């Protein structure tokens with residue numbers, strides 16, 4: 001891990017993405033917002049997963065993620 | 071391939087017919103910001119996505135949009151079902167009846183038939199993902215218009231569910247865009 005800013009253990013604003021199911025396979029590290037944003041590009045903040053809602057409530061809301069209820 | 075589940079993604083049980091609302095909701099079946107356009111757009115674009123994750127995101131969302139198409143078709147059908155033609159005439163929904171009867175046909179609310187010209191599928195994944203963000207925002211806005219016009223909770227609840235799914239899809243396409251930017255960031259393609 002060359003860059004400590006890109007280490008998910010040191011930086012809570014970095015998300016690990018796995019190519020396989022159940023956190024297996026090649027991993028890509030994505031910061032919540034880009035470290036070096038470029039002009040003429042659109043950026044959406046990456047979601048950090050936290051708690052999920054119970055199934056019945058999630059069906060009613062349309063998502064299991066409370067932070068995405070808008 | 072697909073596995074079919076014999077139920078809608080969100081339960082739909084409309085007791086009170088409302089042909090005007092059926093005609094309004096019809097645009098989400100075969101209109102420019104509708105579910106058919108969304109599903110065909112993502113299921114076609116998925117082949118040109120550069121990573122496994124982004125292919126999977128388009129495949130999953132495209133599949134879900136087909137489930138939304140089924141929900142919208144169910145709503146239109148239940149809102150139009152068994153309404154007498156004279157009543158359709160009184161409510162000014164008779165021009166749709168003259169063309170299709172009370173069938174569910176992929177058109178917008180004005181009867182303009184569905185066309186693949188509503189969608190794009192390019193080899194450039196950044197171009198595709200920018201289109202998809204716009205498509206999700208337009209679908210969300212359409213559901214907001216429909217919710218404002220509806221007054222039956224049996225109609226409003228599934229519309230609110232579909233609106234929230236567009237919010238989630240927007241976020242996922244944004245993340246797909248981030249993956250493409252990060253993974254391909256070092257390479258230049260021109």
Ligand SMILES: [Fe+2]
Pocket residue numbers: 108135206209235236239
């Ligand atoms: Fe969507």
